[in-house]
Amino acid sequence: MSIVKHTSLDQFSRSWWPVVLLMIPVLLFWSTIWVAPLKLMVVMCHELSHALMSWLTGGEVVRFEVSLNQSGHVISRGGNRFLTLSAGYLGSFGFGLLFLYAAQRASRARVLSAVSAVLFAVMILLFVRSLQGILIVSAAVVLFGWLTTRPRRVLGPVVLRL
Numbered sequence: 187m188s189i190v191k192h193t194s195l196d197q198f199s200r201s202w203w204p205v206v207l208l209m210i211p212v213l214l215f216w217s218t219i220w221v222a223p224l225k226l227m228v229v230m231c232h233e234l235s236h237a238l239m240s241w242l243t244g245g246e247v248v249r250f251e252v253s254l255n256q257s258g259h260v261i262s263r264g265g266n267r268f269l270t271l272s273a274g275y276l277g278s279f280g281f282g283l284l285f286l287y288a289a290q291r292a293s294r295a296r297v298l299s300a301v302s303a304v305l306f307a308v309m310i311l312l313f314v315r316s317l318q319g320i321l322i323v324s325a326a327v328v329l330f331g332w333l334t335t336r337p338r339r340v341l342g343p344v345v346l347r348l
Contacts, residue, residue, distance in 0.1 A: 212224065222256070225256050226252065226256060226322055226325075226326075227326060229257065229258045230258070230306065230323065230326055231277065231278050231281040231282075232258065232277065232278045233250060233251075233258040233259065233260050233274070234250075234277065234281075234305070234306075235274050235277020235280070235281070236270055236273050236274050237250055237260050237262065238273070238277065239265070239269050239273035239277070240264075240265040240270045241265070242269075243264075243265035243266035243269050244264055244265050244266075245263055245264035245265020245266075245270065246262060246264055246265075247260060247262050247313050248261040248262060248313075249261040249313055250309055250319070251315070251316060251319045252314075252319050252322050252323060253316075253318055253319070253322075254318055254322065284298065285298065296334050299330045299331070299333040299334040300330070300334045302326070303326075303327050303331040303334065306323050306326045306327045309323060310323050310327070
């Protein structure tokens, strides 16, 4: 008995064609303003990973910033420095996997969208201090809140797969 589940090419094409189709314009317009929101989302997930690891290792987050030039930083105190510094890229990877997993089912996509909206709203209230950072993270809260209310079949899962 095999543990690995084999899927046919037909099953693969039905579940992943939206990802492939959405990646084409992303790659074509990578250096334009149209893809900037996606890049900012990655920066937010990266910085959030630093903040979460700081908390998980007993530290505290003093400041959380994301800028329009697609940079950001977290200032934390205490906690395990090695794990906190390593968490940015590993956490971004983890968030990406979580989004892909959630995008497979509309119900999971809605839950992840709602949790993301709440998580980013908490980050605004507790740590984001600059107007630019507040506007960027607020846009993410609005986007995730909007995705939570979308029809179950298509929009939420397709956008989360992107």
